[in-house]
Amino acid sequence: xxxxxxxxxxxxxxxxxxxxxxESQPSTAKQLNLLRMLRDELEALGVQATxxxxxxxxxxxxxxxxxxxxxxGFIAHVDTAPDASGADIKPxxxxxxxxxxxxxxxxxxxxxxxxxxxxxxxxxxxxxxTTDGTTLLGADDKAGVAEIMDAVQYMVEHPxxxxxxxxxxxxxxxxxxxxxxxxxxxxxxxxxxxxxxGGEIGELxxxxxxxxxxxxxxxxxxxxxxxxxxxxxxAILVGMELNSLLPVEQRPEYxxxxxxxxxxxxxxxxxxxxxxxxxxxxHDRQKFEEKKKTVLDCCGFINLKYGQGTANPVVKDQYxxxxxxxxxxxxxxxxxxxxxxxxxxxPKIQPIRGGTDGANLSFKGLPCxxxxxxxxxxHGKMEFVPLRSMEKASEVILxxxxxxxxx
Numbered sequence: 326x327x328x329x330x331x332x333x334x335x336x337x338x339x340x341x342x343x344x345x346x347x348e349s350q351p352s353t354a355k356q357l358n359l360l361r362m363l364r365d366e367l368e369a370l371g372v373q374a375t376x377x378x379x380x381x382x383x384x385x386x387x388x389x390x391x392x393x394x395x396x397x398g399f400i401a402h403v404d405t406a407p408d409a410s411g412a413d414i415k416p417x418x419x420x421x422x423x424x425x426x427x428x429x430x431x432x433x434x435x436x437x438x439x440x441x442x443x444x445x446x447x448x449x450x451x452x453x454x455t456t457d458g459t460t461l462l463g464a465d466d467k468a469g470v471a472e473i474m475d476a477v478q479y480m481v482e483h484p485x486x487x488x489x490x491x492x493x494x495x496x497x498x499x500x501x502x503x504x505x506x507x508x509x510x511x512x513x514x515x516x517x518x519x520x521x522x523g524g525e526i527g528e529l530x531x532x533x534x535x536x537x538x539x540x541x542x543x544x545x546x547x548x549x550x551x552x553x554x555x556x557x558x559x560a561i562l563v564g565m566e567l568n569s570l571l572p573v574e575q576r577p578e579y580x581x582x583x584x585x586x587x588x589x590x591x592x593x594x595x596x597x598x599x600x601x602x603x604x605x606x607x608h609d610r611q612k613f614e615e616k617k618k619t620v621l622d623c624c625g626f627i628n629l630k631y632g633q634g635t636a637n638p639v640v641k642d643q644y645x646x647x648x649x650x651x652x653x654x655x656x657x658x659x660x661x662x663x664x665x666x667x668x669x670x671x672p673k674i675q676p677i678r679g680g681t682d683g684a685n686l687s688f689k690g691l692p693c694x695x696x697x698x699x700x701x702x703x704h705g706k707m708e709f710v711p712l713r714s715m716e717k718a719s720e721v722i723l724x725x726x727x728x729x730x731x732x
Contacts, residue, residue, distance in 0.1 A: 333471040343404035351380035351497035380497040398492035398515030401469030402499035429458030452712040464700030464710040469521030476722040520683040523697035532648035533677035534606040535613035560599035650687035664724035
């Protein structure tokens, strides 16, 4: 049986970065390299698997028990975030971590420091996988992919392990909010599912942000600076002014728990025109709607001050809080809690300060809580994952399956 570490390292070696600017599905062809690999690995294990035109791998492991129980799915995404490079990843393996700084050898002077990331100290004595400082790692969500495949291999190699019908799904483009836009839930065939896409060991989530994007085009007026008085309208400065109208205390760096935010993620332009991009998040639907209105009101103020057509906003909803869809089927959460406890893990039920494919799947009729994949510091060069956390996540998958098989 392939070790989960070796499997994970193989997967992060494949560049699967998604691209928000692309209109194709999947957004980048290179994601298909890993998706094809996963389909082929499943088939090599004797598991019927397909890869469709939209980049969805779906597979079925038939039930080996007589009783009728729900079909359970496990889902992970293959793409890595556009925030940092996912190409030519050089993982570092830190055996028996001693609690000190970890030098990221690809960038002189860069290191993972417990003084900055105190959660590192939770994993003293364990094996950690880090980046070398030049790329992200890809534990989001290739740790989840490896955990699911590890559990599949266990079931195939242990035919005495009792289970109902199991559904496996791997998706592209989760990081750009399009992971399951064309996911065919009836074809997938699960009654309930779990995304393996959470963070630290023990995390269990069934509520997430309501999410929207806001793209604002600022139309300025460029005039020779020597003769600009009363004529020039500097789009860069207007964009900065617009940003200053949003509440400072509702930026990500000042919020936690259930507090939402406005997050400026892009600003580019010139005197003539500029473009600003935000993501808007809140767990509370009413506050979410108020936040979107605030952005539009700020643009309205800019247009009153500088003339209609100066600020041109486009606000689009991305996903909604899955709690209202999952809570009526709360047994799926209870099963995950028991599965973690059975693995010796203390469950930490908390809201996701983000989103997963499970949010949109829940609104498509497939209740889908999110379980830890084990990684930390996602989307950047400081990303790392403890090996034990991945091993325990695979164990939790098998425990969930056993609990459903027991009725």
